Amino acid sequence: MVEPMSNAAPAILEVDPEHLEVDNDSAVGDVGDQLSEFSASLSPSVTEYPEEHGRRYHAYRAGVYILPNDQKELERLDIMHFVFKKGLGDKIYRAPVPESTKRHRVANADTGTGIWAIEMGDLFPEAEVFGNDLSPEQPSWVPPNVRFHVDDVEDTWYYEKKFDFIFSRYMTTSIGDWPKLVGNVYDNLEPGGWAEFQDFNLRYYSDDDSMSPDTEIYKWVELWLQAVQKMGREPSPGPFLEGWLKERGFVNVHHEIIKFPIGPWPKNKDKKEMGMLNLMQTLEGLEGYTLRLFTQVLGWSREEVDVVVAKVRSEIMSKWLHSQFDLHVVYGQKPPAQA
Template sequence: MASPLATHEAGPASSPPAAPAVAAATPQAEGPIEVEPESTDEADSSYGDQVTTFTASLTSSLVNYPIEHGRQYHAYRAGSYPLPNDEPELERLDMTHQLMLAGLNGRLYLAPVDMEKVQSILDVGTGTGIWAIEMGDRFPNAEVLGNDLSAIQPHWIPPNVKFEIDDVESPWVYSKPFDFIFSRYMAGSILNWPAFVQNVHDNLAPGGWAEFQDYDGEWYSGDGSLTASHATRTWMNGLIEAGNKLGRDPQPGGKLEGWARAAGFANVAHRRFKFPIGPWARDPHLKRVGLWNITQVLEGLEAFSLRLYCDVLGWKEDEVVVLLANVRNELKSGKIHAHVELHVVYGQKE
């Protein structure tokens, strides 16, 4: 998303800043729209300059990132995603990508997609674009499109990869369906999950596949080492409470299969993976996964928490800093043997 709720690369969060005042819409009269008289100045006879000016203005509005709680956040549909989009967060997102690869044994996806036949791929909430870029490298004959609320993707990308700024909860207006649609750690980012999953289904070509990878937002401890008295438990409970207050489900993982079936997907499969938080597992593979996981968690504590705790739960910033210091100390102690569950659900459009 990655984060305890999810990272994302596309998703929600605090109370959005007040929108600029907008004049009331002018009622449209009946009949045809009048055409502005053509200018006699040859230099003004095309739309080129107007389009260029408008594009520059629009681009500025998309990347004029606000600064809150000492972190930078996205500008487009401000407030719809709680995590920052600054350099430290981009590094954490790429780190989380490596966590996912480690946890899934190096696989970018699990769906039984025949990539020799796939021509178009959509990466929903692409974040830094790292998944889309790797898919573009591995499958040069497929066109890969990644969308996100933030224009944070790199400029040097494979020729078959493109990125766009979009809100996945706006109407989908793609001109043709996709062969494969991928969505990863969108927990805490979506207002209407059933509608989102339905959109994914409806924008697939017949026979196409979709895959959802997401967390259930809870941390578990099989040996009882994570208790209600720990600051870590208080912290996790607060993140879940804030996500629910926003109406953006912070625990979608276990519900993905039901949403996929309700949307009409066939051949639905649901797999669960335990990701330790810390290198405490005996198994070498899980130990490596745990090391990746605790590294990205420690890196992202402030990113996960500041907007949700301050703007949604009403905490003071210094109170959040104290809580996170205690969480950091507990996690670094190695005494908490917690894990989070990743749910991978994929299905096919008939």
């Protein structure tokens, strides 16, 4: 069962405890009925998702997160997982977490579809892996050492025990106070524990000037960055991560920058495959990236958004365009306890 929390925060799912009772002698059908009742008992503040312009969004802390949480977006996030993995050389993290039989406690902040937490649970079968997100959209069947719950990572964390490794990825636009988040991570690490952040500088660019200020993608990116900043959010947290970790007191901080091409234009085989995956997720995500930001923040109509998205989608598939953006991978260690 999900780890109990002290002074339970309001972010946790509100579930009738009776729905957690399981008769070990029950038939499979009875268990299925119990699962249906359990799903129905989730708080409406979490599961009654609002819809805007045909897309579905988080219910909990509605408006905090600009991207949808519908099936189309969940599928895109899973593709994005493989973009990250390809960029990291078929790895899912960089921090020097000891690969031993030690029983680790791992937290995945803003887990999304849960794909990273599930893979981490398989890599560390003796570990306890906890993932949280604003929506309970993770799969029901997961490794026995993986748990999910609904929470906002910018709230106070109420875990009974601290963690050996805390991982955060792709949180751009969703965080209002990055130093506070880094502080939450630091405070919830065991002495000597590691934290890793993987996030972007989303100012797209090209190395060969193919992405000039006259291109549709350049104009779209500039508007997108301005809209996120108008919301009071940081659209490109990647370059600031190293400073935020050092300011909070992390030591042994490492910072790496990885180029993420959009499209199969690179000559290198691995980069070409990565670029194709990134093109797939970009095409799937363009509407979701743009819709809520441009309509709610910039005051555009749905029709105006459709036009600009169509122009960018057409251009981004052109062979002459060599656009890319940077992933910043930053990890650091909480100082070990003094002997």
